[in-house]
Amino acid sequence: MASKGQSRFRVGISVYFLLLVEVLDVNDNIPEISVTSLVSTVKEDAPIDAMVGMITVADNDAGKNGQVTLNIQGSAPFKVQNSYKNYYALVVNGPLDRERASEYNVTITATDEGTPPLSSTSVITVHISDVNDNAPCFPEPIINVYVKENSQIGAVIHTVSAFDPDVGDNARITYSLLESSKSGPVTSMININSDSGDIHSLQSFNYEEIKTFEFKVQATDSGVPPLSSNVTVNVFILDENDNSPGILAPYSEY
Ligand SMILES: [Ca+2]
Ligand SMILES: [Ca+2]
Ligand SMILES: [Ca+2]
Ligand SMILES: [Ca+2]
Missing domain, CATH: 2.60.40.60 (Cadherins)
Structure with missing residues (x-):
């Protein structure tokens, strides 16, 4: 009898394990470049800082792994300007001359600050339009x-x-x-x-x-x-x- 009564009133003891899992970010997202707007043509007499297009970059990683810088590869008369957060403006940065170059393929690279860093590139084609900046020329005077x-x-x-x-x-x-x-x-x-x-x-x-x-x-x-x-x-x-x-x-x- 006594043993039966003991088991009937046994107090259940629950053990709680608190499992703390800290998820550490790894640099597994490549920065993404999107051209959100682009002018159809840029006049060859466009001044320095004339707007060519708008670019945004996105990187879903945290911290440095998601921190992105944008650069233009090679020599082109354009530059990117950070306008707000991850918004960039592509602007004119040098003299243009349609008679020398009527089109540019501007290669833009976005690189994060992960270790090792990840990067992506995007090529933007910029068309230069003509301005009447040359008088007709006779071959001899x-x-x-x-x-x-x-x-x-x-x-x-x-x-x-x-x-x-x-x-x-x-x-x-x-x-x-x-x-x-x-x-x-x-x-x-x-x-x-x-x-x-x-x-x-x-x-x-x-x-x-x-x-x-x-x-x-x-x-x-x-x-x-x-x-x-x-x-x-x-x-x-x-x-x-x-x-x-x-x-x-x-x-x-x-
Ligand atoms: Ca990243
Ligand atoms: Ca010209
Ligand atoms: Ca011209
Ligand atoms: Ca002319």
Whole structure:
């Protein structure tokens, strides 16, 4: 009886184990780069610090393992600026010239401060748009043109050609005549095709009347505002034996 009663009233003892598990962070997250906005093109005359795009970085690790720095690889006229927390701005950091480089592939690297550090890269393509920053250019400052006298009216005596390294309207050239103070009005003698640069004679030149004349051709692009340059054209009329001698030369008197 007694033993039965003892077991009936036995007091259960519970033992509680408090298990404290401290989870230590390991650097198992690579920093992630996201380009949140990017301008479609950057003008080649964009000033320093002009905004190109916005970038965010994310690293889910704690402490140094999640602390990220952003860098641009190699030499590019851009830099990243930390604007707020993990937000960065990609901005212009040097002179641009579409005629030299119309596109950049900017490689951005995000590196955390873990041991060893983890990093990721992202390539951002930046397109540079044209500005009318080049005047049309003639290959030489002076052009000498030789025209036989009695040549056909309307004949092309020369074709001028200027080059403009810009693109589109900024490189679209029209040609016009500029009077030279030396030779007076030349528009009665020649004209120019504004698109092709063909210079046509408007008269049949007579060496006995005119031996040489000079004018300028101006090349103007179609940019806003337009840019222009000019070239001096010297025309030399070449003598042809078109006059029967009125008086016999002395040496032919034999
Ligand atoms: Ca990390
Ligand atoms: Ca340029
Ligand atoms: Ca240009
Ligand atoms: Ca131009």
